[in-house]
Amino acid sequence: MTSHFHALCVDAIDPPLLARFWAGVLGRETADDPSGGIALPPDGDAGLRILFLPTDEPQSGRNPMHFDLTSTSLDDQRATVARSLALGGRHIDIGQLPEEGHVVLADPEGNEYCVIEPGNAFLAGCGTLGALSCDGSQAVGYFWSAALGWPLVWDQDQETAIRSPHGGPKITWGGPPLMPLTGRARLRFDLAPPAGGAQGAEIDRLVSLGATRTGTGTDGSGAVAMTDPDGREFRVLASR
Helix, strand or coil: CCCEEEEEEEEECCHHHHHHHHHHHHCCCCEECCCCCEEECCCCCCCCCEEEEECCCCCCCCCCEEEEECCCCHHHHHHHHHHHHHHCCEECCCCCCCCCCCEEEECCCCCEEEECCCCCHHHCCCCCEEEEEECCCHHHHHHHHHHHCCCEEEEECCEEEEECCCCCCEEEECCCCCCCCCCCCCEEEEEECCCCCCHHHHHHHHHHHCCEECCCCCCCCCCEEEECCCCCEEEECCCC
C-alpha cells in the first residue's frame, strides 16, 4: 500500500482570488475546504486536487514547481493566454528564447506557469493541466514513484517523470543543477496514508525510501512535516 496524493498545496496571500483565477484558467469549480483553504477538486479520477491555503509571506524568487498547460492548436494556445491575462495573469521573462513555442506567464501572485505549444508529444493525452514540472534530482523522481506507487514514464539524462496509473497530468523533475532552497516552498505536496493505514507506519515507510521527518510533533491538523531526498517539504496527513 502506498500514500495517496491528497493535494498540491499552494500558499496564497488571497486564497479565494487565486482559486478563482485558476478555476477560470482550468475550467474547474472552487469548493471550501475543511482546512480553511479553497480547493479545486480534480477533473476526473486522475486529476490533481489543488488546495489554496492562506499565508502572510509573498513569493520571493522562482518556485521549484510550476504548471505546464497544454494546447490543441495555436488558436487554443492563444485563447488560454488571453483568458489568463483577462483573469489577472501577466507575461514574464525567465530567460526563455524567442524561438521557443511555449508562453511563460505568472498568476496574480507571481507563480510561474507555461502554456505549451500544440503538438507536444510528451504531454499528449494528459489534459489541460499537462504536467506539474518540478526542480529535482533523478533520485527524487525515484522516491516519489515509490512513495505514490506511480510508475516512471520518463527516465533519461537524469530527468524523470511519473504519472498515476489512472492517467492525468505527469509530475516531472528536470535533474541537476538544482535551484537553491530558499525558505518555505509556496507549492508542496500533501499525502494521505493508504486507506485503513496508520500515519506512523506510512511515515516510517517514507523514511525508509529516503524522506526525513522534520520535528517530532504534528501541526494543528495532525499532519506531519517531512522533506523528500532533495530537501523539499511535504506533509503526511493524519489517518482517517
